[in-house]
Amino acid sequence: MREPRATAQLRGVDLHFSRGKRSVLSGATLGFGAGEIVALLGANGAGKSTLFRLLLGFLTASSGEVRLDGAPLASLSRREIAKRVAYVPQGHVTPFPYTVREVVTLGRLPETGLLRAPRAEDREIVESVIARLGIERLIDRPYTEISGGERQLTLIARALAQGARLLVMDEPATGLDYGYQLRLMRHLSDLSADGHGVLVSTHHPEQAMQLATRIAILNEGRIEADGAPQAVVTADRISRLYGVEVAVFDDPFGARRLAPVAGRNGRAEG
Numbered sequence: 537m538r539e540p541r542a543t544a545q546l547r548g549v550d551l552h553f554s555r556g557k558r559s560v561l562s563g564a565t566l567g568f569g570a571g572e573i574v575a576l577l578g579a580n581g582a583g584k585s586t587l588f589r590l591l592l593g594f595l596t597a598s599s600g601e602v603r604l605d606g607a608p609l610a611s612l613s614r615r616e617i618a619k620r621v622a623y624v625p626q627g628h629v630t631p632f633p634y635t636v637r638e639v640v641t642l643g644r645l646p647e648t649g650l651l652r653a654p655r656a657e658d659r660e661i662v663e664s665v666i667a668r669l670g671i672e673r674l675i676d677r678p679y680t681e682i683s684g685g686e687r688q689l690t691l692i693a694r695a696l697a698q699g700a701r702l703l704v705m706d707e708p709a710t711g712l713d714y715g716y717q718l719r720l721m722r723h724l725s726d727l728s729a730d731g732h733g734v735l736v737s738t739h740h741p742e743q744a745m746q747l748a749t750r751i752a753i754l755n756e757g758r759i760e761a762d763g764a765p766q767a768v769v770t771a772d773r774i775s776r777l778y779g780v781e782v783a784v785f786d787d788p789f790g791a792r793r794l795a796p797v798a799g800r801n802g803r804a805e806g
């Protein structure tokens with residue numbers, strides 16, 4: 537039997553903090569699913585993490601609906617949510633010197649619960665996702681002693697060990713060197729090719745264009761654009777979004793590039 541297509545969908549979502557005084561999302565609509573890599577762009581404080589927390593069930597929308605694989609999120613238990621969607625935080629460091637294997641094994645928690653020890657099947661899953669991300673050589677190294685790029689791959693492995701087909705990633709390329717950025721893109725593209733859906737937030741429109749099959753822009757509580765990268769990233773939109781004037785052009789290799797317009801971004805010309 538074919539597995540149902542993994543999908544996440546927010547429709548017309550409002551979210552208020554501070555007992556309704558502060559509106560962060562108002563009528564936000566965004567979906568993503570298997571085979572897609574969607575990049576979410578938005579200025580600092582636009583609400584990207586808030587939107588992620590809604591999708592992961594850590595926050596409840598004031599109104600509108602959130603669905604995972606077609607089911608209202610509110611009808612799913614924490615465990616059912618964790619089997620559908622996994623979160624990859626920005627390469628954070630825990631104070632505890634867990635090994636890479638132990639960190640990835642934490643991804644099995646929704647399956648094993650706190651009381652049951654990992655079984656042979658869990659260990660096999662952990663080893664196979666570690667191999668998939670090419671970090672076998674790190675398996676017994678303390679997570680606190682590996683590089684930022686290696687930590688990011690470990691966190692992706694942990695999310696895959698969870699078994700979720702949908703991955704939500706907070707600025708996954710931040711702090712990665714050029715090699716790790718390219719490796720990360722290759723992993724994301726392999727994941728989407730084998731039926732995962734990926735939603736990433738990023739502060740870099742050019743990175744979003746290299747990484748994503750679709751780009752969505754969150755501005756003033758709404759998704760103001762959502763579509764093919766080349767169509768969404770325009771000079772006018774990026775200039776308005778970040779309050780700096782940029783020019784957009786296509787380089788000889790067909791990639792879309794951005795460049796600040798000299799002398800128009802508050803810096804004295806010298």
Ligand SMILES: Nc1ncnc2c1ncn2[C@@H]1O[C@H](COP(=O)(O)OP(=O)(O)OP(=O)(O)O)[C@@H](O)[C@H]1O
Pocket residue numbers: 553554558560578579580581582583584585586587
């Ligand atoms: N628990 C909370 N209570 C009140 N306000 C909050 C809470 N969490 C976030 N906010 C506010 O909601 C707004 C959106 O925050 P959010 O972290 O979602 O933005 P973001 O787009 O992820 O920002 P950044 O790019 O800087 O990480 C911000 O103004 C933030 O101060």
